[in-house]
Amino acid sequence: MNDHEALRSLKGRYFRTMDTKDWAGFRRVFHDDVVIDVSGSGGEVITGADTFLAFLTDRIGEVITVHHGHTPELEVSSATEATGIWAMEDRLIWPDGSRLHGFGHYHETYVKVDGSWLIRSSRLTRLHMDFRPANGS
């Protein structure tokens, strides 16, 4: 599998393992020292895959989530380094019925370690977010 195919599959696993709550599989898409920046989406900057996993399972462990990624712009800059920008859409449905529906872009870097591509950093920028409260129409 060439690098572009492998990078697309990596992001496919990121989305699928997160939304199906396969947390062990989700952990494996990240470099140990991954930097996740969701400060543009009301969040913070988190360093470390284990820290991010703890953060995420706390926030969405009981939430139905659907994350989709589109039309990546990938650039492989060396045998072990690549960058990518992905359009994204996400939906969160909390147990009380409240919902978040958002749109934006992931700006990412990847590293190849022992033959496998991993997410090294990810920064989320937003185009728009809709929030609907639990009793909303």
Next chain:
Amino acid sequence: MNDHEALRSLKGRYFRTMDTKDWAGFRRVFHDDVVIDVSGSGGEVITGADTFLAFLTDRIGEVITVHHGHTPELEVSSATEATGIWAMEDRLIWPDGSRLHGFGHYHETYVKVDGSWLIRSSRLTRLHMDFRPANGS
């Protein structure tokens, strides 16, 4: 065209021919003995492309449908066999105005026959489904 490109195009034709109701084109993406398993989505297991086509045109022939597929995880295991997992989203709008909006994953196998990839089996799992009745808000 390499196998990964051909498999992505195959699934693109699947979605486009279904949603534009090009049923002759839709038939051609399937192996004759395809197994379609939508039991995880309130349906059943259907064997055979002609049987599936009859089932589907009966169910959605008069329904506006939009099906989208995302971030496939493809694996080509031999010269004539491959597997893929696709994230998906679908919308159905019935003539009476009722709507279904769903999210999930297709888990598929493919076979290459006479130089062309075909869908050999497809199983749909769901993350979530919203149904809105005809007089819904």
Next chain:
Amino acid sequence: MNDHEALRSLKGRYFRTMDTKDWAGFRRVFHDDVVIDVSGSGGEVITGADTFLAFLTDRIGEVITVHHGHTPELEVSSATEATGIWAMEDRLIWPDGSRLHGFGHYHETYVKVDGSWLIRSSRLTRLHMDFRPANGS
């Protein structure tokens, strides 16, 4: 980067630069003589990249937009010519709160000029459009 990868990245830039209103970047994805046909979506046929850019910034310069593209069916017919069909979904949110949400397909041609693929023509067909007025539920 091979032609298929380059064509996907081109369309990725088209969507991203439009939705982030990077109009200089948006201009660079088009051939000077591009033909844009949105007559199937209540619009018209526009010829010329500069004319199209002026049209578009007038129409959506102050509108939040989200455009996503899916499952392209790409065919590279020569060293400098290609075609593609993309499934699409778009959302427009006007300053007054009114919204358009649509689905369809782009039918496109591409040309390679000085080593870079450009959009040569694009025709939008629609599966469905929902319009919600400013005071809608």
